Amino acid sequence: MSAGGEREGGGAARALGQSQSPATLDAEGIVFLGPGAFEIARYRVDPPGPGEVRVRMAASGVCHSDLHVLDGHWARPAPLVMGHEGAGWVESVGPAAGGGPKAAGRPSVAAEPDATGAASPGPRRGPRVGDLVVLAWTAPCGRCAACLRGEGWLCISPAGSGHRRAAGDVRIRRPDGTALGAYSGIGTMGSVQVVAADAAIPVDPRTDPAVAALIGCAVTTGVGAVTRSARVQPGQTVAVVGLGGVGLAAVLGARLAGARRIVAIDRLPAKLDRAAELGATDLLVAGADPSETAASLRAIRAGWGEGRDGVDHSFDASGSIAGIETALAAVRPGGTTTLVGMPPQAARLELDVYSFVESGARILASNYGSAVPSEIFVELARHSVEGSLPLERLVEERIGLADVAAAFEALRRGDGARRVIIFAQG
Numbered sequence: 001m002s003a004g005g006e007r008e009g010g011g012a013a014r015a016l017g018q019s020q021s022p023a024t025l026d027a028e029g030i031v032f033l034g035p036g037a038f039e040i041a042r043y044r045v046d047p048p049g050p051g052e053v054r055v056r057m058a059a060s061g062v063c064h065s066d067l068h069v070l071d072g073h074w075a076r077p078a079p080l081v082m083g084h085e086g087a088g089w090v091e092s093v094g095p096a097a098g099g100g101p102k103a104a105g106r107p108s109v110a111a112e113p114d115a116t117g118a119a120s121p122g123p124r125r126g127p128r129v130g131d132l133v134v135l136a137w138t139a140p141c142g143r144c145a146a147c148l149r150g151e152g153w154l155c156i157s158p159a160g161s162g163h164r165r166a167a168g169d170v171r172i173r174r175p176d177g178t179a180l181g182a183y184s185g186i187g188t189m190g191s192v193q194v195v196a197a198d199a200a201i202p203v204d205p206r207t208d209p210a211v212a213a214l215i216g217c218a219v220t221t222g223v224g225a226v227t228r229s230a231r232v233q234p235g236q237t238v239a240v241v242g243l244g245g246v247g248l249a250a251v252l253g254a255r256l257a258g259a260r261r262i263v264a265i266d267r268l269p270a271k272l273d274r275a276a277e278l279g280a281t282d283l284l285v286a287g288a289d290p291s292e293t294a295a296s297l298r299a300i301r302a303g304w305g306e307g308r309d310g311v312d313h314s315f316d317a318s319g320s321i322a323g324i325e326t327a328l329a330a331v332r333p334g335g336t337t338t339l340v341g342m343p344p345q346a347a348r349l350e351l352d353v354y355s356f357v358e359s360g361a362r363i364l365a366s367n368y369g370s371a372v373p374s375e376i377f378v379e380l381a382r383h384s385v386e387g388s389l390p391l392e393r394l395v396e397e398r399i400g401l402a403d404v405a406a407a408f409e410a411l412r413r414g415d416g417a418r419r420v421i422i423f424a425q426g
């Protein structure tokens with residue numbers, strides 16, 4: 001995340017906004033205290049300022065990225081309310097900030113392979129009170145070079161950046177007045193948050209809130225990696241390494257894209273069954289040596305009657321070097337490996353350059369599914385409501401705030417799909 005700065009003229013406008021807005025609300029959430037430490041704490045939430053909305057959180061996923069923060073693999077400031085994968089209902093809307101919906105980046109849909117049906121229904125409207133909204137951890141600014149290229153997922157100054165820690169951005173405080181940040185501007189592991197209106201994407205209100213939460217990170221990341229970053233075509237073959245929430249979403253994305261064969265690979269045999277339920281056609285337990293795993297995969301492929309080359313597309317959703325090496329070894333000459341999982345910040349990859357160049361293969365990096373949140377969130381929610389994507393099967397367990405420590409521990413073990421915090425309403 002880039003460092004945040006106070007926006008021009010924000011102070012005066014906010015003072016006006018506060019005088020017109022509803023009262024401060026009490027809330028409760030998971031507060032990151034520094035590497036290795038968090039607490040469940042109460043906090044107070046200001047009314048929304050111009051261009052902001054206040055959201056009663058319905059659900060928040062517990063993502064591996066949160067674990068990277070907690071375990072100190074990613075340097076992040078403290079204290080802040082954790083979480084970046086959430087959905088909730090708009091409780092109040094700040095005073096008009098001026099300007100309508102932003103041209104926050106065209107989606108790259110020219111050769112869209114995911115057959116998501118109808119085109120976008122025109123410029124999206126802003127969030128209104130009562131809307132079910134999916135929160136985006138990158139809310140494109142609509143003005144930077146990346147946004148103007150139509151690549152909003154690479155925005156360099158998203159709304160709410162700097163984890164809302166700059167003096168003018170703080171909207172939540174401990175009861176003693178101490179400022180709290182909100183992770184990625186949305187801090188979804190808190191029961192109430194103020195977020196940028198551009199980060200709150202209204203979706204079909206019939207969407208299961210737990211599913212809506214997962215659309216905010218894992219589902220968009222996994223499905224988008226397949227359909228938008230790699231642009232898998234109908235009839236192609238795919239391998240997915242690492243079957244957590246993102247990897248399972250990639251399996252679903254491969255099915256949506258019409259992949260003919262989907263090989264699911266994980267070091268934990270128990271995780272393969274879920275992938276099979278979601279559409280994987282072949283299952284492979286990853287061994288300690290990536291080249292052995294790749295050889296097993298080529299044997300599987302030979303079983304399809306197609307020789308011993310690798311697959312057309314491989315994806316690493318594990319974020320581990322062994323997983324990435326497996327994905328690289330799994331692809332055929334001229335094929336594409338897409339890196340999706342996020343490793344610790346210090347991770348480095350060794351590459352046999354001679355063999356790689358000779359292979360004519362490609363390595364892609366996929367960030368937030370190469371998708372503009374305001375477009376893909378709506379599409380994915382529609383798929384869920386219509387039953388064309390069984391996203392509810394990514395939910396391993398619905399938990400309360402008190403269960404978050406156990407959920408982090410399960411993530412460390414690599415156990416299960418997604419655990420989702422459900423917030424009590426009222």
Ligand SMILES: [Zn+2]
Pocket residue numbers: 063064065066084085217218
């Ligand atoms: Zn995430």
Ligand SMILES: [Zn+2]
Pocket residue numbers: 140141142143144145146147152154155156157158
């Ligand atoms: Zn931008």
